[in-house]
Amino acid sequence: MxxxxxxxxxxxxxxxxxxxxxxxxxxxxxxxxxxxxxxxxxxxxxxxxxxxxxxxxxxxxxxxxxxxxxxxxxxxxxxxxxxxxxxxxxxxxxxxxxxxxxxxxxxxxxxxxxxxxxxxxxxxxxxxxxxxxxxxxxxxxxxxxxxxxxxxxxxxxxxxxxxxxxxxxxxxxxxxxxxxxxxxxxGASRPVVALGKAAFQRQMSQGRDAAYASASKVMVDNLALRDGQEGIRAFIEKRKPVWSHRVENVHD
Amino acid sequence: MxxxxxxxxxxxxxxxxxxxxxxxxxxxxxxxxxxxxxxxxxxxxxxxxxxxxxxxxxxxxxxxxxxxxxxxxxxxxxxxxxxxxxxxxxxxxxxxxxxxxxxxxxxxxxxxxxxxxxxxxxxxxxxxxxxxxxxxxxxxxxxxxxxxxxxxxxxxxxxxxxxxxxxxxxxxxxxxxxxxxxxxxxGASRPVVALGKAAFQRQMSQGRDAAYASASKVMVDNLALRDGQEGIRAFIEKRKPVWSHRVENVHD
Amino acid sequence: MxxxxxxxxxxxxxxxxxxxxxxxxxxxxxxxxxxxxxxxxxxxxxxxxxxxxxxxxxxxxxxxxxxxxxxxxxxxxxxxxxxxxxxxxxxxxxxxxxxxxxxxxxxxxxxxxxxxxxxxxxxxxxxxxxxxxxxxxxxxxxxxxxxxxxxxxxxxxxxxxxxxxxxxxxxxxxxxxxxxxxxxxxGASRPVVALGKAAFQRQMSQGRDAAYASASKVMVDNLALRDGQEGIRAFIEKRKPVWSHRVENVHD
Structure with a gap:
């Protein structure tokens, strides 16, 4: 901070x-x-x-x-x-x-x-x-x-x-x-927040359909992040997520 | 409904x-x-x-x-x-x-x-x-x-x-x-509402002047609808309009 | 008025x-x-x-x-x-x-x-x-x-x-x-208000970065106006500004 x-x-x-x-x-x-x-x-x-x-x-x-x-x-x-x-x-x-x-x-x-x-x-x-x-x-x-x-x-x-x-x-x-x-x-994952903030600025300057196309791709990219998968696994397993805060993909 | x-x-x-x-x-x-x-x-x-x-x-x-x-x-x-x-x-x-x-x-x-x-x-x-x-x-x-x-x-x-x-x-x-x-x-005419809803979405994605050009044309088209003229006649004659709910023009 | x-x-x-x-x-x-x-x-x-x-x-x-x-x-x-x-x-x-x-x-x-x-x-x-x-x-x-x-x-x-x-x-x-x-x-200077009103309409129809480019140029132009400089001088000298209300530049 x-x-x-x-x-x-x-x-x-x-x-x-x-x-x-x-x-x-x-x-x-x-x-x-x-x-x-x-x-x-x-x-x-x-x-x-x-x-x-x-x-x-x-x-x-x-x-x-x-x-x-x-x-x-x-x-x-x-x-x-x-x-x-x-x-x-x-x-x-x-x-x-x-x-x-x-x-x-x-x-x-x-x-x-x-x-x-x-x-x-x-x-x-x-x-x-x-x-x-x-x-x-x-x-x-x-x-x-x-x-x-x-x-x-x-x-x-x-x-x-x-x-x-x-x-x-x-x-x-x-x-x-x-x-x-x-x-x-x-308390949130840094690369997840960074991806989301950039996506927000971008899509707000686009028309609706282009905005959905770009934001949908961001969702898929977000899910490929290690922290994206960690968050979802933690939710399903009812435990607190442990973030890496690093820009790493699941299959990197 | x-x-x-x-x-x-x-x-x-x-x-x-x-x-x-x-x-x-x-x-x-x-x-x-x-x-x-x-x-x-x-x-x-x-x-x-x-x-x-x-x-x-x-x-x-x-x-x-x-x-x-x-x-x-x-x-x-x-x-x-x-x-x-x-x-x-x-x-x-x-x-x-x-x-x-x-x-x-x-x-x-x-x-x-x-x-x-x-x-x-x-x-x-x-x-x-x-x-x-x-x-x-x-x-x-x-x-x-x-x-x-x-x-x-x-x-x-x-x-x-x-x-x-x-x-x-x-x-x-x-x-x-x-x-x-x-x-x-x-209670409203279906083609009138449909025209208006589509026009709203379209003009909101345009700049002001283009929005007025497209919305003005929609108003004229709306007036050419049978239900558009029925509504105005009913208003002038102080009676309830009777909608056809169909996409028909006055001179069709 | x-x-x-x-x-x-x-x-x-x-x-x-x-x-x-x-x-x-x-x-x-x-x-x-x-x-x-x-x-x-x-x-x-x-x-x-x-x-x-x-x-x-x-x-x-x-x-x-x-x-x-x-x-x-x-x-x-x-x-x-x-x-x-x-x-x-x-x-x-x-x-x-x-x-x-x-x-x-x-x-x-x-x-x-x-x-x-x-x-x-x-x-x-x-x-x-x-x-x-x-x-x-x-x-x-x-x-x-x-x-x-x-x-x-x-x-x-x-x-x-x-x-x-x-x-x-x-x-x-x-x-x-x-x-x-x-x-x-x-009570405000007419050319200052006119410049600002036109700039507002223009920049609101632009993307953020283009909006800043055009509005920044307007600020510099505003400062070149006689009334722009009169306002700032009056502020620094702690007196009321006297507007010309005319579109004149300082170095005209």
């Missing part, structure tokens, strides 16, 4: 270019190790993340620098969905703009009930168009558009109802509930 | 290959008859369906057999969406893995408030990748992913809020409410 | 061809003027809109006329999403069929708590296939399908939970809450 903690509360955990680069590195480190099973992203202080560092986005830095910032940001957000382990956001406070995009990009997201979520870029003349890629794919269109056009925050409860969050709990239980979900994920 | 009842409660209504084949046959029988207007799928016993029969998925059966199981399963699930009459799931109990996929695949789904829904395959080393095709298109992504990664069941109420179900009622009213919806569907 | 009021309550604000044409004209008038920042669509009387005028859809008018009706309707609905200013629906009453489609097509939608939403075409032999294009992209599939197959109305609260509405308020506060949201939108 890897914990990544946004650790610049004085700057409201702004996703500066260096913060994004360090996040990318933290996510990628040993990501292919059989020992890594889940990543939790949380933050120090009352703001989960306020999004991009606006001081980096003035005309002084110039178009090329701006391009690099958004390119790196998109890399981090898509990386979260593409790495072979689930990434859990644990939010205790305010998540705005690219900070809200980060929450939307995680596979699972828990928040304390005092947390709020907003895309207020429109108020500072920078419409949250890249956050909208993640948020527009997490919540219904009209929810996303009202957030984008008005900048008005939504509560943790609204975020839960609309699909931005997986679970909302009182602040004092946030850590324990997050760890409980992380433990459940760690 | 056709009732299909999963009838192997001793095996938790597992979707074995033979159960899937029989389901496919039950759905297809006389599916083009003007007398068939709606199909209801329900189950005997406290488990709606526990999904695939794991005993069929051991390495003893081999890759070819596994492929056939998932191919048949995808056929049944897509058939439900492609037949010309609405298919209603009536769930009273636990629906897991491919059993949950079956609920997600139906056009309308009612459940008693004690029912629960889960994709626990990850716990037995077989990630619910094919159930995810149907569930990921029914509920928000993060809801689907938490179900898939943790295997934790969601309640009927959560399933309703997130779009997996159309209605949740107390157990004692489940049958009556389901029949009431089925009766409403039977 | 432009108010468009459906003003034929005696005919339940039916979207006749002439009503659709006048709606199209109202939306397009001066739509490129820097002074226009938001459009509000509301209605006189207890019915927001009952949808198409069925008297225009009898076989007497013929296929060509029907085609023109649905073509014009699709134009209006897509225009709402494509014009450079947000369009807000303010609903106080019943919105059915193409009337419900109109609500689903707006960027933001508020309704009084007594409002209801339905697609009852199936009951008069005309399945709501074109309304389904907008509604199927606003709410979960099963919610859309139950509405389409049964024609049963959903409440404003259900519409809110499922994403058809942005906000539900008591009737006496509907006007004030709608104007408050409209004012917020008017």
């Amino acid at each position: 890897r914990r990544i903690i946004l650790n610049n509360p004085r700057k409201r955990n702004a996703l500066s270019l260096s913060m994004l680069e360090s996040l990318r590195e933290d996510i990628l480190t040993d990501v292919d190790s059989p020992d890594l099973r889940v990543i939790i992203i949380s933050a120090e202080g009352p703001v989960f993340s306020s999004g991009h560092d606006l001081k980096e986005l003035t005309s002084a830095q110039g178009r090329e620098y701006h391009t690099r910032v958004f390119h790196t940001c998109a890399q981090v957000m898509t990386l979260i969905q593409d790495v072979p382990v689930p990434v859990i956001a644990m939010v205790n406070g305010v998540a705005t703009a690219a900070g809200c995009q980060l929450v939307a990009s995680c596979d699972v997201a828990l928040a304390s009930d005092k947390s709020t979520f907003a895309t207020p870029g429109v108020n500072v003349g920078l419409f949250c168009s890249t956050p909208a890629v993640a948020i527009g794919r997490a919540v219904p269109r009209k929810v996303a558009m009202e957030m984008l056009f008005t900048g008005t925050p939504i509560s943790a409860h609204e975020a839960l109802v609309h699909g931005l969050l997986s679970k909302v709990v009182p602040e004092e239980r946030l850590e324990a509930e997050t760890l409980a979900i992380a433990q459940r994920v760690c | 056709r009732r299909i009842i999963l009838n192997n409660p001793r095996k938790r209504n597992a979707l074995s290959l033979s159960m899937l084949e029989s389901l496919r046959e039950d759905i297809l029988t006389d599916v083009d008859s003007p007398d068939l207007r709606v199909i209801i799928i329900s189950a005997e016993g406290p488990v709606f369906s526990s999904g695939h029969d794991l005993k069929e998925l051991t390495s003893a059966q081999g890759r070819e057999y596994h492929t056939r199981v998932f191919h048949t399963c995808a056929q049944v699930m897509t058939l439900i969406q492609d037949v010309p009459v609405p298919v209603i799931a009536m769930v009273n109990g636990v629906a897991t893995a491919a059993g949950c996929q079956l609920v997600a695949s139906c056009d309308v789904a009612l459940a008693s408030d004690k029912s629960t829904f889960a994709t626990p395959g990850v716990n037995v080393g077989l990630f619910c990748s094919t159930p995810a095709v149907a569930i990921g298109r029914a509920v928000p992504r993060k809801v689907a992913m938490e179900m898939l990664f943790t295997g934790t069941p969601i309640s009927a109420h959560e399933a309703l809020v997130h779009g997996l179900l159309s209605k949740v009622v107390p157990e004692e009213r489940l049958e009556a409410e389901t029949l009431a919806i089925a009766q409403r569907v039977c | 432009r108010r468009i009021i459906l003003n034929n309550p005696r005919k339940r604000n039916a979207l006749s061809l002439s009503m659709l044409e006048s709606l199209r004209e109202d939306i397009l008038t001066d739509v490129d003027s820097p002074d226009l920042r938001v459009i509000i669509i509301s209605a006189e009387g207890p019915v927001f809109s009952s949808g198409h005028d069925l008297k225009e859809l009898t076989s007497a008018q013929g296929r060509e006329y029907h085609t023109r009706v649905f073509h014009t309707c699709a134009q209006v609905m897509t225009l709402i999403q494509d014009v450079p200013v947000p369009v807000i629906a303010m609903v106080n009453g019943v919105a059915t069929a193409a009337g419900c489609q109109l609500v689903a097509s707006c960027d933001v939608a508020l309704a009084s708590d007594k409002s209801t939403f339905a697609t009852p075409g199936v009951n008069v032999g005309l399945f709501c296939s074109t309304p389904a294009v907008a509604i199927g992209r606003a709410v979960p599939r099963k919610v859309a399908m139950e509405m389409l197959f049964t024609g049963t109305p959903i409440s404003a609260h259900e519409a809110l939970v499922h994403g058809l509405l942005s906000k539900v308020v008591p009737e006496e506060r509907l006007e004030a809450e709608t104007l408050a949201i409209a004012q917020r939108v008017c």
Whole structure:
């Protein structure tokens, strides 16, 4: 289990270019190790993340620098969905703009009930168009558009109802509930989870029939994994499975 | 109105290959008859369906057999969406893995408030990748992913809020409410419903402008149906329409 | 701020061809003027809109006329999403069929708590296939399908939970809450909002990676706008931004 903690509360955990680069590195480190099973992203202080560092986005830095910032940001957000382990956001406070995009990009997201979520870029003349890629794919269109056009925050409860969050709990239980979900994920076989996560991302971008064709093949491949067969045998024999956590086929 | 009842409660209504084949046959029988207007799928016993029969998925059966199981399963699930009459799931109990996929695949789904829904395959080393095709298109992504990664069941109420179900009622009213919806569907013209159901599936897989082009043509075709004109005339004349339930055009 | 009021309550604000044409004209008038920042669509009387005028859809008018009706309707609905200013629906009453489609097509939608939403075409032999294009992209599939197959109305609260509405308020506060949201939108820079709205529609029709590529470029373009830089400078200098509302780049 890897914990990544946004650790610049004085700057409201702004996703500066260096913060994004360090996040990318933290996510990628040993990501292919059989020992890594889940990543939790949380933050120090009352703001989960306020999004991009606006001081980096003035005309002084110039178009090329701006391009690099958004390119790196998109890399981090898509990386979260593409790495072979689930990434859990644990939010205790305010998540705005690219900070809200980060929450939307995680596979699972828990928040304390005092947390709020907003895309207020429109108020500072920078419409949250890249956050909208993640948020527009997490919540219904009209929810996303009202957030984008008005900048008005939504509560943790609204975020839960609309699909931005997986679970909302009182602040004092946030850590324990997050760890409980992380433990459940760690209790599963790593290659099985990796196969399933990749298959999910792939099939969701396909039409229904292509999705069934690709997912059906994944099921058969999953059954050929040593851990796939171990799980089924353990179930039939009414015992706990013993995972190898390795990408090995039954007949390898 | 056709009732299909999963009838192997001793095996938790597992979707074995033979159960899937029989389901496919039950759905297809006389599916083009003007007398068939709606199909209801329900189950005997406290488990709606526990999904695939794991005993069929051991390495003893081999890759070819596994492929056939998932191919048949995808056929049944897509058939439900492609037949010309609405298919209603009536769930009273636990629906897991491919059993949950079956609920997600139906056009309308009612459940008693004690029912629960889960994709626990990850716990037995077989990630619910094919159930995810149907569930990921029914509920928000993060809801689907938490179900898939943790295997934790969601309640009927959560399933309703997130779009997996159309209605949740107390157990004692489940049958009556389901029949009431089925009766409403039977009160409509069969070719009108068939045209609309097919158009819905098609346009949802298209981009917005192509969707409007195809759906607009469907509206014009619908108006050319004898039952389309009968409905509008009846409305204008303030009387009940008398449907032919046949695919006939006004000028045929 | 432009108010468009459906003003034929005696005919339940039916979207006749002439009503659709006048709606199209109202939306397009001066739509490129820097002074226009938001459009509000509301209605006189207890019915927001009952949808198409069925008297225009009898076989007497013929296929060509029907085609023109649905073509014009699709134009209006897509225009709402494509014009450079947000369009807000303010609903106080019943919105059915193409009337419900109109609500689903707006960027933001508020309704009084007594409002209801339905697609009852199936009951008069005309399945709501074109309304389904907008509604199927606003709410979960099963919610859309139950509405389409049964024609049963959903409440404003259900519409809110499922994403058809942005906000539900008591009737006496509907006007004030709608104007408050409209004012917020008017407080933002017009070219920033226009860029963001167009980017949202575009990226939502793309795959994730293409969406990030196009949205990232939009962010950089937004930063090159005079109003983009003014907003960021104002934020850093802790003052209110002064928008030009004009499409001008910093280095123009």
